[in-house]
Amino acid sequence: MITRAVLQVVSRADMQAPRPLRHVLTSLLEALGVADPLRGDIVLAVGEALSNAVEHAYASSEGGTVELSATTNDGNTLVVEVADRGTFIERDKNPGRGFGLRIVRNIARDVVIKNDNGTRVRMTFDLGAT
Amino acid sequence: MNQSLFEVIALEGELDIERREELARALTVTTAGPAILVDFSRVRYADSTALAQLLKFRTNAERLGRPIAIVVGEPQFERVVQYAGLTDVFAIFHDRGEALSYLAKQT
Numbered sequence: 124m125i126t127r128a129v130l131q132v133v134s135r136a137d138m139q140a141p142r143p144l145r146h147v148l149t150s151l152l153e154a155l156g157v158a159d160p161l162r163g164d165i166v167l168a169v170g171e172a173l174s175n176a177v178e179h180a181y182a183s184s185e186g187g188t189v190e191l192s193a194t195t196n197d198g199n200t201l202v203v204e205v206a207d208r209g210t211f212i213e214r215d216k217n218p219g220r221g222f223g224l225r226i227v228r229n230i231a232r233d234v235v236i237k238n239d240n241g242t243r244v245r246m247t248f249d250l251g252a253t
Numbered sequence: 254m255n256q257s258l259f260e261v262i263a264l265e266g267e268l269d270i271e272r273r274e275e276l277a278r279a280l281t282v283t284t285a286g287p288a289i290l291v292d293f294s295r296v297r298y299a300d301s302t303a304l305a306q307l308l309k310f311r312t313n314a315e316r317l318g319r320p321i322a323i324v325v326g327e328p329q330f331e332r333v334v335q336y337a338g339l340t341d342v343f344a345i346f347h348d349r350g351e352a353l354s355y356l357a358k359q360t
Contacts, residue, residue, distance in 0.1 A: 140269050170269060178270060222301040222337040222338075225336070225337055229336040
């Protein structure tokens with residue numbers, strides 16, 4: 124088991140991007156010794172942020188990138204950021220899609236969304252609950 | 254119990270935004286008919302995209318008088334439902350027989 128890790132992946136922001144990025148995050152969590160159900164919950168929350176990024180961030184432009192980064196300094200807390208250059212949409216006209224942010228907030232200990240030349244969703248997870 | 258009294262829709266793998274169109278096609282109900290068993294027992298991952306499609310599907314099926322039950326394998330989908338605050342919305346079962354019994358009572 125490792126306690127310090129840094130992950131940084133940049134991907135083209137298309138509908139195919141979230142799945143491999145989730146798999147990369149899953150591998151990191153496995154290396155950190157994070158077990159289910161917490162591992163699955165973290166992957167779900169980050170997956171929701173990734174989906175939101177690729178769905179809405181570049182709706183009015185061609186292409187773009189989404190960046191996934193994760194850091195832990197002590198193995199007890201994991202900070203994950205999902206960043207893009209678009210605009211985060213918290214509510215959607217499509218009923219049900221708005222559940223994504225609710226799911227993120229119910230899993231992460233802390234969620235900070237910054238809109239400044241793009242959108243950065245910063246989620247903090249406690250790993251001590253494993 | 255005669256299983257031909259039920260329509261079964263089986264999905265598998267990871268149900269996320271990449272498969273939204275496929276989900277929308279699979280979870281379509283436009284006519285009256287038998288109760289529906291949605292089989293998620295081979296689904297490894299589902300998120301709010303799947304949840305949104307299921308909600309729409311449930312609404313349409315309910316309007317047509319077709320009850321729905323969902324069978325899950327791994328607990329992941331139940332946790333998505335829980336985090337979305339929709340625990341009371343879906344009839345979720347771990348056993349196909351129990352799901353079919355539930356549907357039989359609804360029809």
